Amino acid sequence: xxxxxxxxxxxxxxxxxxxxxxxxxxxxxxxxxxxxxxxxxxxxxxxxxxxxxxxxxxxxxxxxxxxxxxxxxxxxxxxxxxxxxxxxxxxxxxxxxxxxxxxxxxxxxxxxxxxxxxxxxxxxxxxxxxxxxxxxxxxxxxxxxxxxxxxxxxxxxxxxxxxxxxxxxxxxxxxxxxxxxxxxxxxxxxxxxxxxxxxxxxxxxxxxxxxxxxxxxxxxxxxxxxxxxxxxxxxxxxxxxxxxxxxxxxxxxxxxxxxxxxxxxxxxxxxxxxxxxxxxxx
Amino acid sequence: xxxxxxxxxxxxxxxxxxxxxxxxxxxxxxxxxxxxxxxxxxxxxxxxxxxxxxxxxxxxxxxxxxxxxxxxxxxxxxxxxxxxxxxxxxxxxxxxxxxxxxxxxxxxxxxxxxxxxxxxxxxxxxxxxxxxxxxxxxxxxxxxxxxxxxxxxxxxxxxxxxxxxxxxxxxxxxxxxxxxxxxxxxxxxxxxxxxxxxxxxxxxxxxxxxxxxxxxxxxxxxxxxxxxxxxxxxxxxxxxxxxxxxxxxxxxxxxxxxxxxxxxxxxxxxxxxxxxxxxxxxxxxxxxxxxxxxxxxxxxxxxxxxxxxxxxxxxxxxxxxxxxxxxxxxxxxxxxxxxxxxxxxxxxxxxxxxxxxxxxxxxxxxxxxxxxxxxxxxxxxxx
Numbered sequence: 333x334x335x336x337x338x339x340x341x342x343x344x345x346x347x348x349x350x351x352x353x354x355x356x357x358x359x360x361x362x363x364x365x366x367x368x369x370x371x372x373x374x375x376x377x378x379x380x381x382x383x384x385x386x387x388x389x390x391x392x393x394x395x396x397x398x399x400x401x402x403x404x405x406x407x408x409x410x411x412x413x414x415x416x417x418x419x420x421x422x423x424x425x426x427x428x429x430x431x432x433x434x435x436x437x438x439x440x441x442x443x444x445x446x447x448x449x450x451x452x453x454x455x456x457x458x459x460x461x462x463x464x465x466x467x468x469x470x471x472x473x474x475x476x477x478x479x480x481x482x483x484x485x486x487x488x489x490x491x492x493x494x495x496x497x498x499x500x501x502x503x504x505x506x507x508x509x510x511x512x513x514x515x516x517x518x519x520x521x522x523x524x525x526x527x528x529x530x531x532x533x534x535x536x537x538x539x540x541x542x543x544x545x546x547x548x549x550x551x552x553x554x555x556x557x558x559x560x561x562x563x564x565x566x567x568x569x570x571x572x573x574x575x576x577x578x579x580x581x582x583x584x585x586x587x588x589x590x591x592x593x594x595x596x597x598x599x600x601x602x603x604x605x606x607x608x609x610x611x612x613x614x
Numbered sequence: 615x616x617x618x619x620x621x622x623x624x625x626x627x628x629x630x631x632x633x634x635x636x637x638x639x640x641x642x643x644x645x646x647x648x649x650x651x652x653x654x655x656x657x658x659x660x661x662x663x664x665x666x667x668x669x670x671x672x673x674x675x676x677x678x679x680x681x682x683x684x685x686x687x688x689x690x691x692x693x694x695x696x697x698x699x700x701x702x703x704x705x706x707x708x709x710x711x712x713x714x715x716x717x718x719x720x721x722x723x724x725x726x727x728x729x730x731x732x733x734x735x736x737x738x739x740x741x742x743x744x745x746x747x748x749x750x751x752x753x754x755x756x757x758x759x760x761x762x763x764x765x766x767x768x769x770x771x772x773x774x775x776x777x778x779x780x781x782x783x784x785x786x787x788x789x790x791x792x793x794x795x796x797x798x799x800x801x802x803x804x805x806x807x808x809x810x811x812x813x814x815x816x817x818x819x820x821x822x823x824x825x826x827x828x829x830x831x832x833x834x835x836x837x838x839x840x841x842x843x844x845x846x847x848x849x850x851x852x853x854x855x856x857x858x859x860x861x862x863x864x865x866x867x868x869x870x871x872x873x874x875x876x877x878x879x880x881x882x883x884x885x886x887x888x889x890x891x892x893x894x895x896x897x898x899x900x901x902x903x904x905x906x907x908x909x910x911x912x913x914x915x916x917x918x919x920x921x922x923x924x925x926x927x928x929x930x931x932x933x934x935x936x937x938x939x940x941x942x943x944x945x946x947x948x949x950x951x952x953x954x955x956x957x958x959x960x961x962x963x964x965x966x967x968x969x970x971x972x973x974x975x976x977x978x979x980x981x982x983x984x985x986x987x988x989x990x991x992x993x994x995x996x997x
Contacts (some may be wrong), residue, residue: 352857381844383840403839405689407685408708414646414678417683417686418646419689420690423690447674604665605665
């Protein structure tokens with residue numbers, strides 16, 4: 333006779349607002365596994381959770397902040413990065429992570445993305461890329477592959493998408509990686525590395541969205557897109573970000589693409605503080 | 615705060631500079647902004663002063679980012695502000711709403727220029743008064759102050775910080791180009807730390823902390839990031855735990871509190887100055903640079919034996935409803951000179967409710983009223 337195995341708590345429960353579970357994400361969505369990687373990465377990195385803040389924008393991935401039991405901010409659409417910038421500069425002791433979606437970070441918040449990377453502010457961005465706007469029902473966005481279907485590209489998307497690793501690397505990010513939610517161990521390790529690395533770190537996480545994107549693009553079941561990741565992914569650490577462009581059916585290059593050293597915004601600001609004299613008596 | 619952080623003494627400075635010094639005196643140590651005429655001098659002064667005293671100045675990529683950086687800094691426990699003018703104020707609107715929803719203390723200075731759109735970038739107007747009240751979507755209550763001199767740019771910036779901390783709401787300093795660019799004597803006092811207000815702070819253990827606990831008052835205690843409270847805040851309609859709740863009941867409870875925490879404290883918040891009001895038959899209701907001209911016109915009218923008075927609005931939002939209502943039954947006419955085509959005059963009309971005549975004296979912007987224009991209107995209404 334089988335006996336029910338009851339598990340009261342999970343080791344990562346202390347990082348989650350378990351009183352808010354079940355979450356809002358659809359079955360087979362990749363945001364949940366990525367969130368799990370994130371909290372395990374905080375644990376792995378040995379950070380004091382009291383000093384870690386999570387900032388999100390709007391959208392399915394924007395809801396991550398609400399499930400993480402850290403100081404967490406669910407802000408406006410596209411604006412997680414500047415909000416996080418204020419938080420980090422006003423208290424540089426905080427470890428600040430921005431967890432948001434591709435539309436939030438690369439479309440409405442695209443300007444903030446390139447400027448945050450340019451400043452090399454010490455911050456980790458986890459960008460869930462599910463190739464569309466999931467929460468509003470599956471519209472095309474700046475990461476939707478050419479020819480992919482969405483509710484606002486019913487005949488196929490006629491715009492070229494961003495290659496996000498190339499965009500942020502060119503803008504000045506010092507740590508750039510891409511994984512899919514099939515690569516959970518690599519993703520967790522990568523997030524832990526990014527969280528402890530000074531400077532602007534950006535991790536793109538490809539995630540299935542079977543409910544809307546998948547359904548419109550011949551990947552209707554939850555596992556279809558995971559199978560596609562399995563078949564198409566190539567791990568290539570150190571790949572030139574300009575060569576990692578995504579397409580609807582081409583290879584998915586994953587790995588750590590950039591890991592360089594450059595003074596952070598706060599390092600540079602310290603020099604200014606030293607230079608500024610005390611107020612002159614007038 | 616170290617004493618030498620604040621420049622004390624008498625200075626000849628412009629209004630924008632006085633605003634920056636007021637912020638520093640109030641304890642502001644974070645400024646995020648974007649260049650825009652005629653508010654740029656606030657940012658310039660802050661970029662010079664904040665690094666001297668260990669604060670943070672950052673020029674953001676736009677006004678949307680500036681407003682968000684200010685909110686983020688406030689949630690890290692630092693008093694924060696930004697300064698802008700019309701086009702930037704428009705861009706800030708959505709996140710002023712976020713500031714209201716998260717109940718984030720901060721100050722936004724709008725040194726008004728003529729609009730709409732790019733308008734007259736270097737010339738005065740008072741066209742954003744209703745935008746200050748209603749510019750962000752949804753129903754909310756806000757506090758807005760209007761300085762009429764460089765001295766008040768200083769004084770009201772200090773007051774703005776105090777009110778924002780006390781009520782946990784963004785406070786708007788609705789200056790105008792004339793006051794911002796005018797240079798006059800500004801006296802910077804040594805402000806006693808007791809005169810500075812700090813946001814209510816939680817007194818309970820982290821596991822008992824509720825970010826929007828209103829059981830002991832309409833303004834909940836505010837934890838900040840990094841203290842171990844591990845709180846969640848959201849722009850979604852939320853309950854006292856800060857968790858999203860998508861019901862009409864939660865909306866009702868939240869919006870009533872956000873509005874009532876201001877509305878029920880109008881007596882404490884709303885300030886105005888009265889000049890020769892007691893026996894006045896004609897009352898000029900004005901604010902900012904327009905009030906300075908009105909003051910002169912009222913003085914001239916008195917010299918002619920006309921019973922004229924001035925009600926100068928210092929706090930425009932929430933509006934001085936009770937004062938205007940009370941005056942309405944004793945006054946023949948209200949004159950409202952403002953540099954727009956009729957904004958605050960609507961509030962005066964609402965409160966007067968037909969009991970006296972209300973007359974707008976409009977100027978479309980790019981200049982100020984002539985004292986004679988207001989004086990002539992006073993004479994006409996006194997006849």
